[in-house]
Amino acid sequence: MSQEPLLDQFIESLRCLPGVGPKSAQRMALHLLERDRNGGRHLATVLEAAMERIGRCSRCRNLTEQETCAICANDQRDRSLLCIVESPSDVIAIEHATGYQGQYFVLMGRLSPLDGIGPAELGLDALADRLAGQPPGEMIIATNPTVEGEATAFYLQRMARKHDIPISRIAHGVPLGGELEFTDQSTIAHAFSSRQRVES
Amino acid sequence: MSQEPLLDQFIESLRCLPGVGPKSAQRMALHLLERDRNGGRHLATVLEAAMERIGRCSRCRNLTEQETCAICANDQRDRSLLCIVESPSDVIAIEHATGYQGQYFVLMGRLSPLDGIGPAELGLDALADRLAGQPPGEMIIATNPTVEGEATAFYLQRMARKHDIPISRIAHGVPLGGELEFTDQSTIAHAFSSRQRVES
Numbered sequence: 406m407s408q409e410p411l412l413d414q415f416i417e418s419l420r421c422l423p424g425v426g427p428k429s430a431q432r433m434a435l436h437l438l439e440r441d442r443n444g445g446r447h448l449a450t451v452l453e454a455a456m457e458r459i460g461r462c463s464r465c466r467n468l469t470e471q472e473t474c475a476i477c478a479n480d481q482r483d484r485s486l487l488c489i490v491e492s493p494s495d496v497i498a499i500e501h502a503t504g505y506q507g508q509y510f511v512l513m514g515r516l517s518p519l520d521g522i523g524p525a526e527l528g529l530d531a532l533a534d535r536l537a538g539q540p541p542g543e544m545i546i547a548t549n550p551t552v553e554g555e556a557t558a559f560y561l562q563r564m565a566r567k568h569d570i571p572i573s574r575i576a577h578g579v580p581l582g583g584e585l586e587f588t589d590q591s592t593i594a595h596a597f598s599s600r601q602r603v604e605s
Numbered sequence: 606m607s608q609e610p611l612l613d614q615f616i617e618s619l620r621c622l623p624g625v626g627p628k629s630a631q632r633m634a635l636h637l638l639e640r641d642r643n644g645g646r647h648l649a650t651v652l653e654a655a656m657e658r659i660g661r662c663s664r665c666r667n668l669t670e671q672e673t674c675a676i677c678a679n680d681q682r683d684r685s686l687l688c689i690v691e692s693p694s695d696v697i698a699i700e701h702a703t704g705y706q707g708q709y710f711v712l713m714g715r716l717s718p719l720d721g722i723g724p725a726e727l728g729l730d731a732l733a734d735r736l737a738g739q740p741p742g743e744m745i746i747a748t749n750p751t752v753e754g755e756a757t758a759f760y761l762q763r764m765a766r767k768h769d770i771p772i773s774r775i776a777h778g779v780p781l782g783g784e785l786e787f788t789d790q791s792t793i794a795h796a797f798s799s800r801q802r803v804e805s
Contacts, residue, residue, distance in 0.1 A: 408674075409670060411655055411670045412668055414651055414655075415651050418648045423632055432623055434655070435693055437652075437655075438659055438693075439692070441621050444621030445655070449656060451618040452637075452652070453650075453653075454611060454615075455612070455634070456646045458611060459609075459638055468607075468612055468638055470611045474609065492635070492639070493635055
């Protein structure tokens, strides 16, 4: 509390950012006020525009300011591959790390009946229409290997089988650079049972 | 890079916040877009207002949206005590931790000739006028115990002596809850030489 109402309100409002507590919020506010007013003004403008204009792609539910996102609108991308992910950050991660040239469908969550998140909340009715109308040649399931992610993956597999769409899942196992000694038991067990034969 | 220009611009603009790298910026942007649009809109409004309206107090140089800050404008505060600090966060820290009821003067920096920060940049001419016109009964120097903070303190002491103003400095030593074993040598040396006699 600085006894200045607008400054206090400013510090408080920064706490809507994830991982920002009272101390960091104060540090951020004073930094912008003392050293980077232009950065602060620019952030205010862009933030407002982003909140108003960024919505969801009508095809894949990813975040975009257009009717369809850049990936769905791109004719160069392979429409026979469809990768299902939980969130927009997963799309960014896959785009960064791989040369994947197919399309995506973003669930914006995972099945979690206790939190009231069912198939409708994840747009699975739109996905079912798409699988029926323009069935992809391969559906890649890339939900997270958590309990709820696994349940979601299971549900997606059933949907794909209905339309005879080939399904694949990204591999789970010991991460590169990881060490068996420090890897958790369930990951090791999974990696062991999913071992792949090496052709000689 | 998400291939969405506004989203990328939004993520980039969050990096003006101190301690926010590319990963945190992306996390913050997606959090606001997916889960807290109202918080984001509110932050945009307050941020813009803060950048435009918060300036410096004409008396003490602290941050305020008024002509004089709440502390300088408060008649209840003791005008015979003047505490000199480096930054607005120091004012907040002292207000939180102590029952100090005097006034402040905020340097907004410290003497650092190599960075082109001299007495003029710290408003020391305004401070000199104030010491001559309305000399306080005590000047408390609370600059940080760094090399530049010490040089600033030394300069302030010379200014105060010119007007025969009693000077004090906040105590430096082993912090409460600290242990001698883990305290740096210069702090221990300072604490040792500044030891105070205990009256029996």
